[in-house]
Amino acid sequence: MIFAFPLILIALLLEASALSLPLTLVTIVTLSFFYNQRQVLFLAAFFGILLDILLLQTIGISAIFFLIAVFLLFLYKRKIEDSKQVVFIINLITAVLYALIIKGTVSFFEPLTVAIFGLAFFVILTKFKTLKNKNNNLSFNV
8 A cells, every 4th residue: 555655646746737637546446456445445535635626626526536436446346357458448437437527528539548557557566466476475485
């Protein structure tokens, strides 16, 4: 969890200052495949409110959307597998819904770019997780 906080903070700062892509949302959704429900729901609420403050939006609107997206993902997590295709589709759907509901407009490239970012982030986190498991297995065998 210590690893997740700085990643979401970087995504939040990039989204609030330089990019108009919903990087915070995609980062939180992708992290929900790796961490338990309580931790991710807390991060979704906290960073959603912080994002609204930084973007000068109605406070809580992003937090509510993040919480609903993560809650629905955890609700159906047992029925879906953690594969690259699923992560890509979920990130694409959440990016389109976020653009429609929060921003009011949807471009073709924004959700696609965000979904590709989420997929790359998922692949990197999967590699780190397998690397960490290999290192833990080696340390116990010594």
